[in-house]
Amino acid sequence: MINADILMTGVGGQGVILASDALAEIAMKAGYDVKKSDSLGMSQRGGSVVSHLRIGERIFSPMIKKGDADFILGFERLEGARWVDYLRKDGVAIINNLAIPPLSVVGGASKYPSVSEVEDAVRQRTDQIHFIPGTEIATELGNPQALNVLLVGFLSFFLGIDEKAYVEDLSQRVPPKFLEINLKAFARGREEALRRKQTGHH
């Protein structure tokens, strides 16, 4: 049995909640207790989005305690950094290397953190940091919106749930015309994780 506390973060419209819904369903079908909690409401208007997903034998709280998350899956660099306090010591941070500057940055009132600033912040908790060019790969595959499935693919490598379960879920969840690209994105994400493990590259 696995116990995994996963925090997924991003910007409204990136498909964070769809991804956590899919993963929750897959884990439940694999026999786990699952609870998940999303920030909804006004966040669909381009605000920050965070989804808490907990998988285990028996789960009580639907929210992860700060400092307890095994994984942070950041769909965007700033949003990956914003929630890093939730990561447990030596947890795994997976961050899509994409910057979507908020309006305060656009207007010049604040500064968007650089890659090294985000890395420094994450490194206070863990050395296991993966910056992934997820949006680039998804765009290459033909649809930047497939980012969420790509990131789930990457994360799936760490979770020990049968790969077939993901493919089955995607086949049911994704409309037929987008299925192929989503399956490709999932496979690419998983390959990327494997490659990094083999090369020891973070």
Added chain:
Amino acid sequence: MKKLLSGNEAMALGAYHAGLSLAAAYPGTPSTEIMENLAKFQGIYVEWSTNEKVALEVAMGASYGGVRALASMKHVGLNVAADPFFAVSVTGVRGGLVVICCDDPGMHSSQNEQDNRHYARFAKVPMLEPSDSQEAYSLMEWAFKISEEFDTPVLFRSTTRISHCKTVAKIADSPEMKRKQPRFVRDLHKFVMVPSNARPRHPLMEERVQKLSSYFETFPLNEMILRDRNTGIISAGVAYQYAREVFRDASFLKLVTTYPLPENLIRRFASEVKRVVVVEELDPFIEDHLKAMGINVIGKQLVPIVGELNPQMLEESATNLRLLPQPDTPPSARTAEHELPPRPPLLCPGCPHAATSYALRRLGFYHIVPQDDPESQKQPAAHLKRQGIIATSDIGCYTLAVYPPLLALDTCACMGASIGQAHGLEKAGVTNKIVSVIGDSTFLHSGITSLVNVVYNEGRGTVIILDNNTTAMTGHQGHPGTGISARGEKAQRVVIEDLSRGIGVRDVNVIGAFDLPAIEATIRRCVETDEPSVIVVRGDCPLRVREKGKPLVVNLEECDRCYNCLRVGCPAISRDNDDVRIDTLMCVGDRCSLCLQVCHRQAIKVSDR
């Protein structure tokens, strides 16, 4: 069958399986998905009502007609529906009547965080509170049974983390779903609350509370878990889940019946443990009752009265009070979260409210801070002084125009308040020009009566109705102005401008949402007249009607870096060093063109690509 359900999905399914016949609601976060899910079920009647009061009155009527009915709403919706809620507590029911209210501790998407548990005691109505989706599903059948057995409406109270969290629930494979035959039986003493009939009802209500209290003593879903007897925790709702997470070994009394409280059960539990701790979000509702019973409890010194609870807050506080041992490893130092730029929600690219907000910003301020002054940008509000038009505002997406850079609005209180507030400011003698800004759904919810009031009391108010043809903030539900029903089918449409004329407003204007010069000119004209006026600004929400025009591009040769386009507050426009860029993926193109209209160099152009 096991299913992963949100609390809202579970409540809808539970009610449907319990033989529900009619449901009515007005959308409001976090309650909206209850009706959205009910609308998927066949064989029942569902509707989006114009507001929560109407929804509850419709459900009340159905209950009088002998069938099971429910009304669902967010916490502040029950304020609107308070009148029928108290009324039906007096008359009682025929078919089971359940009122679902979803509180929003932490105000994720609300204007306050009132604790609606007080309504149960206030109206002398029993209350059930699920702690996860399983209970949200299972308790629904009980709620209807209790309603019918005790001749009372039942308050079914949820919170954001119950409504929106998904947890695993076991649901019936082949539920009975036996719906009752509708039949109204005349009973003047029960249904006609003239004082002579109402007086004998009051002692019955008091008796009802006593009977319910005894009934809840043995209610099967209340649960006592006796383990370590040093600490005994009494909790309900999602707070119970946090407490189970944090206090691994303690004894527990989980209550799903939180009004009236089962006093004997509580006393028994208290006698089994050394100290009683109450873990509850918001007000000391259970705690105060226990103290009145003479039980010594730790309550609000552990859990703050303000804001949403979460497990680490509970753990830290319990450690400080020495209810839990110090953790082996101290929590690691916090990283610089607060130095990161915030990401507040925004008006979307192509939002039909943007042009009006921009016009109001211009008419409201005489002193604009230069965009390139970083110091004043940090606290823009403090540097901008209002002199021109006052804009009272209302509840909806357009309220986002209060954030920088738009800063277009002056008030936002509760549904429908803008028109009355503007009228009050005017009648108090404030000399500024005043407009009220209200959305289409909000106007139909509770703005109409205020507009009638302006006409009757000879106000001069200008009411701007931002009509995006949907209830956008809650996720695009129909309302009377859309002509689309809760099931997404065609319905009779109420035309806002016709309605306004019918009320007696003579100066009624309808303008396209992206016609900035016309919007500004019409506002300028209307605020100068001595009679009431209505300006309907009409344009579809781009998240619902996903159409794009020809793309807009910035000609950097022409651009003089005045950054006026950034003041529109469009998320698709960004600054790359000194240059301005338009993200063509986000931009809706010349469907909107607001940035093009504000550019004094014509540097933004429609591309033919």
